[in-house]
Structures are given as C-alpha cells and as structure tokens.
Amino acid sequence: xxxxxxxxxxxxxxxxxxxxxxxxxxxxxxxxxxxxxxxxxxxxxxxxxxxxxxxxxxxxxxxxxxxxxxxxxxxxxxxxxxxxxxxxxxxxxxxxxxxxxxxxxxxxxxxxxxxxxxxxxxxxxxxxxxxxxxxxxxxxxxxxxxxxxxxxxxxxxxxxxxxxxxxxxxxxxxxxxxxxxxxxxxxxxxxxxxxxxxxxxxxxxxxxxxxxxxxxxxxxxxxxxxxxxxxxxxxxxxxxxxxxxxxxxxxxxxxxxxxxxxxxxxxxxxxxxxxxxxxxxxxxxxxxxxxxxxxxxxxxxxxxxxxxxxxxxxxxxxxxxxxxxxxxxxxxxxxxxxxxxxxxxxxxxxxxxxxxxxxxxxxxxxxxxxxxxxxxxxxxxxxxxxxxxxxxxxxxxxxxxxxxxxxxxxxxxxxxxxxxxxxxxxxxxxxxxxxxxxxxxxxxxxxxxxxxxxxxxxxxxxxxxxxxxxxxxxxxxxxxxxxxxxxxxxxxxxxxxxxxxxxxxxxxxxxxxx
Amino acid sequence: xxxxxxxxxxxxxxxxxxxxxxxxxxxxxxxxxxxxxxxxxxxxxxxxxxxxxxxxxxxxxxxxxxxxxxxxxxxxxxxxxxxxxxxxxxxxxxxxxxxxxxxxxxxxxxxxxxxxxxxxxxxxxxxxxxxxxxxxxxxxxxxxxxxxxxxxxxxxxxxxxxxxxxxxxxxxxxxxxxxxxxxxxxxxxxxxxxxxxxxxxxxxxxxxxxxxxxxxxxxxxxxxxxxxxxxxxxxxxxxxxxxxxxxxxxxxxxxxxxxxxxxxxxxxxxxxxxxxxxxxxxxxxxxxxxxxxxxxxxxxxxxxxxxxxxxxxxxxxxxxxxxxxxxxxxxxxxxxxxxxxxxxxxxxxxxxxxxxxxxxxxxxxxxxxxxxxxxxxxxxxxxxxxxxxxxx
Numbered sequence: 030x031x032x033x034x035x036x037x038x039x040x041x042x043x044x045x046x047x048x049x050x051x052x053x054x055x056x057x058x059x060x061x062x063x064x065x066x067x068x069x070x071x072x073x074x075x076x077x078x079x080x081x082x083x084x085x086x087x088x089x090x091x092x093x094x095x096x097x098x099x100x101x102x103x104x105x106x107x108x109x110x111x112x113x114x115x116x117x118x119x120x121x122x123x124x125x126x127x128x129x130x131x132x133x134x135x136x137x138x139x140x141x142x143x144x145x146x147x148x149x150x151x152x153x154x155x156x157x158x159x160x161x162x163x164x165x166x167x168x169x170x171x172x173x174x175x176x177x178x179x180x181x182x183x184x185x186x187x188x189x190x191x192x193x194x195x196x197x198x199x200x201x202x203x204x205x206x207x208x209x210x211x212x213x214x215x216x217x218x219x220x221x222x223x224x225x226x227x228x229x230x231x232x233x234x235x236x237x238x239x240x241x242x243x244x245x246x247x248x249x250x251x252x253x254x255x256x257x258x259x260x261x262x263x264x265x266x267x268x269x270x271x272x273x274x275x276x277x278x279x280x281x282x283x284x285x286x287x288x289x290x291x292x293x294x295x296x297x298x299x300x301x302x303x304x305x306x307x308x309x310x311x312x313x314x315x316x317x318x319x320x321x322x323x324x325x326x327x328x329x330x331x332x333x334x335x336x337x338x339x340x341x342x343x344x345x346x347x348x349x350x351x352x353x354x355x356x357x358x359x360x361x362x363x364x365x366x367x368x369x370x371x372x373x374x375x376x377x378x379x380x381x382x383x384x385x386x387x388x389x390x391x392x393x394x395x396x397x398x399x400x401x402x403x404x405x406x407x408x409x410x411x412x413x414x415x416x417x418x419x420x421x422x423x424x425x426x427x428x429x430x431x432x433x434x435x436x437x438x439x440x441x442x443x444x445x446x447x448x449x450x451x452x453x454x455x456x457x458x459x460x461x462x463x464x465x466x467x468x469x470x471x472x473x474x475x476x477x478x479x480x481x482x483x484x485x486x487x488x489x490x491x492x493x494x495x496x497x498x499x500x501x502x503x504x505x506x507x508x509x510x511x512x513x514x515x516x517x518x519x520x521x522x523x524x525x526x527x528x529x530x531x532x533x534x535x536x537x538x539x540x541x542x543x
Numbered sequence: 544x545x546x547x548x549x550x551x552x553x554x555x556x557x558x559x560x561x562x563x564x565x566x567x568x569x570x571x572x573x574x575x576x577x578x579x580x581x582x583x584x585x586x587x588x589x590x591x592x593x594x595x596x597x598x599x600x601x602x603x604x605x606x607x608x609x610x611x612x613x614x615x616x617x618x619x620x621x622x623x624x625x626x627x628x629x630x631x632x633x634x635x636x637x638x639x640x641x642x643x644x645x646x647x648x649x650x651x652x653x654x655x656x657x658x659x660x661x662x663x664x665x666x667x668x669x670x671x672x673x674x675x676x677x678x679x680x681x682x683x684x685x686x687x688x689x690x691x692x693x694x695x696x697x698x699x700x701x702x703x704x705x706x707x708x709x710x711x712x713x714x715x716x717x718x719x720x721x722x723x724x725x726x727x728x729x730x731x732x733x734x735x736x737x738x739x740x741x742x743x744x745x746x747x748x749x750x751x752x753x754x755x756x757x758x759x760x761x762x763x764x765x766x767x768x769x770x771x772x773x774x775x776x777x778x779x780x781x782x783x784x785x786x787x788x789x790x791x792x793x794x795x796x797x798x799x800x801x802x803x804x805x806x807x808x809x810x811x812x813x814x815x816x817x818x819x820x821x822x823x824x825x826x827x828x829x830x831x832x833x834x835x836x837x838x839x840x841x842x843x844x845x846x847x848x849x850x851x852x853x854x855x856x857x858x859x860x861x862x863x864x865x866x867x868x869x870x871x872x873x874x875x876x877x878x879x880x881x882x883x884x885x886x887x888x889x890x891x892x893x894x895x896x897x898x899x900x901x902x903x904x905x906x907x908x909x910x911x912x913x914x915x916x917x918x919x920x921x922x923x924x925x926x927x928x929x930x931x932x933x934x935x
Contacts, residue, residue, distance in 0.1 A: 280663075280670065281665060284666075284669065284866065446611070447555070447556065447610070448609070448611050448613065449579070449611075472666050508614060509583060510582070510586050510587060511583060512580065513578045513580070513581070515578070542578045
C-alpha cells in the first residue's frame with residue numbers, strides 16, 4: 030500500500046501489521062498504555078549480583094527474548110558487547126536487540142548476528158551492523174528504526190516489549206538508583222533508558238562505581254531496578270566526543286553554518302526568549318556559535334537551548350545568552366561536568382522531549398533547530414538513514430522529533446559531497462517529511478519550503494541568497510555526470526517508523542544497478 | 544619515453560591519473576563506490592581523451608583513482624598527464640563565454656585560492672568575493688606547476704563565477720608565459736603579475752597576453768592586468784608600472800615579500816611609505832589600488848583594523864587568504880550609509896548648480912570642491928555596481 034507520501038510500504042513487516050504514515054500529526058492515539066509485570070518488595074533484599082552472567086541467569090533471560098541498551102557512552106560504550114558476549118557464551122540464541130543507537134565499537138555484533146545469537150533489531154541499526162545488513166547479512170525479521178521519541182512511545186505503548194533492560198551507569202547504589210553524571214567515568218544523562226527501566230520485564234543496572242545509598246541524581250530509580258551488577262568497565266568517557274565535536278574548517282561548510290545562523294537571525298523568532306536546538310557535527314556547532322555571536326551583538330537573551338549538550342552551549346549559559354540548557358545526552362566532557370554542577374543545565378529524557386503520545390514535548394517549544402541530512406529532495410523530504418547507494422548507515426536520532434516540533438527547522442547540507450549530489454528529485458529513503466521542514470541551507474544558497482512564504486519574505490528582506498531548490502540542485506548536478514541508480518527489490522531490510530508509530534518508508538535491498 | 548606519468552593526488556576532492564604510454568589503450572577506474580560513480584568517471588575520461596586526440600586513439604593505458612573529484616578536476620588531471628606523456632598533443636581549448644568586466648569593477652576583495660588544490664577550489668566562487676584570484680605562483684610547488692595551470696583552465700571553464708575571476712601567474716621567465724598561454728584558453732577577466740618591478744615587466748606581460756588572446760580567438764586587449772608590487776624596486780617604480788599599459792586595471796601591494804626584500808618588520812609604520820606610494824601611483828594613472836593580505840585568519844578585529852587603515856589611505860580593496868575574511872573587507876570598503884547620504888547630497892547640489900548655470904557648488908552655505916564631487920560620484924557609482932550583489 031502507499032502511505033500519505035506516496036511511498037510503497039508492505040501491509041505486514043515480519044509479524045507486525047503496518048500502519049501507513051498518514052501525515053505528521055494525523056494520528057492521535059487514545060486508550061491505555063501497556064502495563065509492567067507487578068512486583069513487590071520487602072526490607073532487606075539484596076540486588077547486587079557478581080557478574081553479567083549471574084544477572085542473565087537471575088532475570089531468566091532466554092533465547093528469543095528482547096534486550097535493550099542506551100548509547101550515552103557512544104563510541105566508548107563497553108556494556109553492549111559485554112552483555113551480548115555473555116549471552117553467546119551462555120548459549121542464548123535468537124535475541125532481539127533494542128538499542129537506542131549503535132556505534133563503530135559494536136562492530137562485533139555482526140559476528141553475533143552471523144552466529145544467530147542476535148536475530149532481530151529494533152530501535153537503531155546504524156554503523157557496521159546497518160552496513161552488514163545492507164550488504165546481504167540476514168536478520169530473521171526486518172529491523173524497525175525509531176526516533177528517540179518514537180522508541181519511547183513504542184515501549185510505553187507496548188508496541189515494543191523489552192524482557193531485560195541492561196543499563197550502563199557511571200554510578201549506582203546497591204539498591205538500584207543510578208546515574209551517568211557522577212562516578213569515575215561519567216557519560217552524561219542516561220535517561221534514554223528510563224522508559225526501558227520502567228517497562229522492561231526485568232531491569233539490570235550495570236555499573237563500575239558502586240556508591241553509598243542514595244546515588245543521585247535519580248535518573249534510574251530503585252523502584253524500577255531488579256538487579257545491580259558491578260563490572261570493571263562500563264565505558265570510556267574520552268570517546269563520547271569522537272567525531273561529533275570537530276569544528277569544521279571547510280569554507281563551504283562554514284558558509285552553510287553562517288547562512289543557517291543568518292536565516293534564524295532574519296526570522297521573526299530572533300528576539301528575547303529565542304529557544305533552539307543545537308546539536309553536534311561540524312556545521313551545527315558552527316551555526317550555534319554564529320547564532321550565539323549574533324545574540325550577543327543584538328543583546329538578546331534566549332530561552333532554552335536543547336542538546337546534545339556541548340561546550341558551546343555551556344559557554345552560552347555562562348555568558349547569560351540562554352537561561353537554560355535542556356540536555357538529553359552529553360556530547361563532550363565539558364557538558365558532562367556542567368550537568369552535575371549547574372542547576373540551569375537540566376537533565377531531560379526522550380519522553381519529556383519527544384514523545385508524540387504524551388501530554389507535551391519539549392521540541393514543540395523550540396523556535397528553531399539546525400539538523401543535518403544525507404539527502405534532501407525537491408519536496409523538502411529528508412533522509413538521514415541511508416546513503417544514495419541504498420546502504421543503511423545511520424539511525425534517526427531525534428531528527429523527526431525536533432523537525433516536527435520546531436517552528437523553524439533548518440536543514441544544513443552541502444549541495445554536493447565529493448561526486449555525490451545531495452539534493453535529489455526524490456530521497457532514497459524518507460526519514461522526515463518535507464511537511465515539517467522549513468529551510469534547506471546549502472553553500473549555494475537557501476531554499477524555503479513553499480509552505481513558508483512568510484519566512485521566505487523575511488529572509489529575502491534580510492538580503493539572504495534565497496533560491497529555488499530546483500535551481501540549487503541543477504547547479505550542483507552540473508558539476509558531475511549522473512550517478513548510477515540502485516534498483517530496489519521487494520526484500521525489506523528495515524522499516525522507518527514515523528514518531529507516531531506509522532511507517533513512513535521502508536529500506537529495501539538493492540537488487541541491481543542501472 | 545617515461546614508463547608512467549602520474550598527475551593529481553589522493554587528497555579528498557582530487558584524483559590520481561596514471562598514464563602509461565605505449566601500453567594498449569585502456570581505461571581503469573578505481574572509486575569509492577563503483578556502482579554510483581564509475582560510469583560517470585569513464586564518460587569524463589573518454590570525452591577528455593577524445594578532445595585531446597580527435598584524430599585517433601592515444602596509445603596509452605589510463606588509470607584513474609578517484610577521491611570524490613568533480614568532472615572538471617578529472618578532465619584536468621587526464622589532460623595534464625596525457626600532455627606530459629605526449630608533449631605534441633595540443634591543449635584543450637574549452638568553449639567559454641565570460642561576461643566582460645569593467646576596468647573599474649568593484650574590487651573590495653581579491654580572494655586568493657591555491658591553483659593546485661581541488662578541495663579548496665570547490666565552491667570558491669560562492670563566497671561573494673569581488674575578485675577570485677586563483678594562484679599558480681607561491682601556493683603551487685614547482686613540481687605541480689604544469690598540472691595546476693591545466694586544472695585552473697578547467698576550473699575557469701566549468702564554473703560560472705558571479706563576479707570576476709583572475710589568475711596569478713608565475714613571473715614570466717619562471718613559467719609565467721606558459722601560464723598565460725594555458726589559462727587564457729578559459730578567458731579569465733585578468734592576470735596578476737607577481738613581483739612587477741618596471742614598466743617593461745608590464746609590457747612583457749601585455750605582449751604575452753596579446754599572443755594568447757590571439758591564439759584563444761579573443762579580442763586583443765580584452766584581458767586586464769594587475770601588477771603586484773612586492774619589492775623595493777617595484778614600489779619605487781609604482782608610477783611607471785601603473786601607467787605602463789591600458790590593460791592595467793589595478794595595482795596590488797604584497798607586503799610579505801616587500802618586508803623581506805627591504806628588511807622591514809611588518810608594522811603599519813614600516814608599510815606606510817609603500818602603501819601611500821602605491822595608492823598615489825594608482826590614482827595618478829586612474830586605476831584601482833588593492834592592499835596586501837592579512838595573514839591571521841582567526842583575528843577578525845586585526846583584519847578590520849588593517850582594512851580601515853587601507854581604506855583611509857585610499858585603497859579600493861584588499862587581499863583575502865580565506866573566504867571568512869571577505870565580509871570584513873566588504874564592510875570596510877563599501878561606502879557607509881552616512882557617506883552615501885553625503886555623496887547624494889553633493890551630487891544633487893552639483894546638478895542643481897549646473898541647471899541654474901552656477902559654477903560654484905554649495906551645501907548649506909559651504910563650498911564643495913571639484914575633487915569632493917568626483918569622490919562622491921565614485922561612491923555612488925560603486926554603490927550602484929554593488930546593488931546587484933547579495934549579502935556575503
């Protein structure tokens with residue numbers, strides 16, 4: 030069947046019935062959310078177990094069940110590999126993995142998939158695992174990719190049931206209160222897994238630093254935690270910032286950042302109380318910096334800035350350029366340190382920031398947001414998941430949630446990467462619909478969504494190089510001969526869920542090339 | 544005949560082309576993603592080879608290792624390698640239509656770009672510079688000179704520069720004549736001559752330009768020139784240099800070489816004589832003057848201060864070594880709103896005086912001198928020319 034964007038999606042994916050995407054805000058759910066197994070407690074119970082193996086045993090984890098993880102240690106995570114290795118040693122098979130994101134450090138999961146230890150993936154399937162599946166590696170069922178808010182929603186609603194959640198914590202007490210702010214190896218908030226901890230069949234906190242009761246801040250709470258395991262290493266905080274915090278030196282990228290910041294400055298939202306999403310990656314960081322400069326010059330005090338927290342945001346807070354940082358994950362050690370110290374640097378969770386099936390999202394309070402893309406198209410649709418060769422290499426992250434919420438969503442992309450034009454007639458995969466995208470900024474100028482003539486007027490009046498998106502595309506296309514085009518077969522590798530649980534697109538396997 | 548000619552590099556945005564003369568004609572392509580890119584690259588290579596040898600095949604194996612190079616980069620690398628292997632093969636003469644520029648076009652910024660680096664050249668036309676100056680001299684090592692001039696030719700042919708594009712050649716005796724011959728095939732607006740020291744240097748360039756214009760089928764005299772004064776001798780001869788040839792549209796100052804040549808330290812005081820000399824010489828010859836570059840890219844305040852000094856001295860523009868410097872230069876060398884108001888008032892008063900047949904021009908009872916009127920007219924003309932240029 031075809032969804033509201035005209036994308037062909039199957040009626041069923043694996044064992045589940047597909048609800049087609051109907052529009053960014055078309056689905057309004059009612060009814061009751063999923064319950065969690067009841068459990069009582071009495072004084073004097075011991076939750077501490079000596080090893081991950083002991084926890085696997087105690088939780089009753091069996092072949093075919095679902096385990097979940099968070100990604101707050103990013104490239105430095107040591108827990109996912111430890112747990113899945115232990116499962117393999119104990120002879121478990123056919124596990125369903127439900128991580129919030131995967132990184133290069135998890136490349137060995139590929140071996141576990143080959144060996145049948147892991148057979149299904151929900152949540153995020155990026156990096157080496159995504160590449161492996163794209164190149165013909167087999168899962169038992171197509172993967173399901175969800176945004177930060179979408180994952181929270183799916184767990185809360187019961188669409189995705191987790192049997193055992195393994196939660197890495199840089200500090201925990203023996204009773205199961207845990208956080209990522211303190212301890213020997215702090216990684217920043219671990220709130221992505223709050224929903225796992227509250228809804229999983231069993232919740233296991235894995236820490237390398239057992240603190241006296243109560244460990245705080247109370248990100249993960251004793252009332253949700255079944256077991257606490259102490260290991261030598263949960264993660265390396267040095268590797269949190271890998272790749273995301275290089276300030277770009279490229280003139281073209283700096284120009285994109287400058288234009289993106291200028292667009293916000295020219296918009297009606299540039300006034301006291303301006304709230305925006307920064308984010309990691311060279312261009313977003315530079316755009317945030319340029320915007321901060323403009324705010325300082327115009328003596329504007331922003332409202333809140335939304336993370337991934339970075340040193341640039343912390344700097345803005347200290348200068349009084351924003352009142353608050355709302356931070357769901359930390360992208361560098363300075364942001365991690367600030368979280369523990371500054372009360373205006375507030376820990377946020379994806380339920381609070383992004384869950385469409387809730388009574389409020391922080392992203393809906395955003396004025397502006399800077400987001401990236403692997404591809405965009407003439408309808409302003411955005412792809413962040415696949416490359417133009419069809420390979421599935423990235424998760425959704427908060428892209429959908431932020432774009433849906435912000436009053437002015439700015440996509441920053443080069444018009445061409447090497448020989449690869451970035452603006453297409455039609456994106457390979459839709460992650461985020463053009464309906465919620467307002468401006469696309471390239472080094473060749475800005476394109477404003479025709480739905481936003483008001484914004485276009487403001488940008489033109491400010492003298493910004495506003496152009497037709499087709500014109501920018503043609504200019505970039507002229508630099509290279511046309512690319513080979515993948516022809517996709519019927520086999521579905523992954524479903525891309527819109528944040529409300531409908532399917533906005535699917536990733537199919539490349540059958541041949543033309 | 545050498546076994547192999549290698550041109551280009553493995554840097555991002557570049558490609559490495561290996562031509563093996565004598566081997567069976569074949570093209571091999573290595574690229575990050577063959578499905579996406581191989582066919583296109585083969586097309587570019589094939590077309591370039593056909594353009595180089597319209598009569599028949601070039602007997603050589605050609606291997607291209609691509610690092611995300613644009614089509615024009617691949618063409619340039621293939622052409623440079625083939626012509627090195629087969630010196631009798633003629634240069635490709637691309638079909639270029641370039642909008643001519645006025646001798647006094649706005650030149651608030653002249654943005655340098657190294658002519659041997661595809662990665663840095665990508666998008667160099669997008670930063671709003673009034674004049675992009677692609678460099679074949681100091682930024683290109685000797686071994687890369689011949690490949691660079693071919694690359695610059697292809698860049699100029701492929702990219703539509705919104706404002707002016709010029710090429711800085713090598714001194715004429717050090718390959719500059721070859722530079723002129725090659726790049727003029729792609730019709731730059733002008734050519735910058737480094738280390739100009741006399742009227743003869745400028746005349747020699749004019750002769751080379753005329754030859755190359757003829758060869759390229761262009762109108763004789765259609766290419767501007769820009770002597771760069773960067774030695775004691777050059778600065779002392781500024782007057783004869785600026786007036787040497789009608790092609791001269793502006794003279795530029797090069798402080799780095801100048802300070803080295805005369806043994807000065809780079810302070811505003813040490814440069815004052817040279818700067819003032821150059822401005823006076825330029826204005827005497829009715830051409831523009833462009834100040835030297837400011838080397839510290841991260842010091843925006845320093846750049847702004849030096850630009851203001853240059854503007855106060857009478858310069859029309861200044862060099863930039865990074866696109867981020869361009870907006871600062873434009874800020875400094877664009878007449879301010881207040882200056883514009885003044886200029887409009889002066890010109891209006893002059894028109895009124897003329898209409899009434901009165902010789903003297905007065906504003907609010909104050910007499911306005913002729914040179915002030917001329918300056919006002921120049922400011923309005925510059926503003927008029929800049930009106931079509933967007934914000935940078």
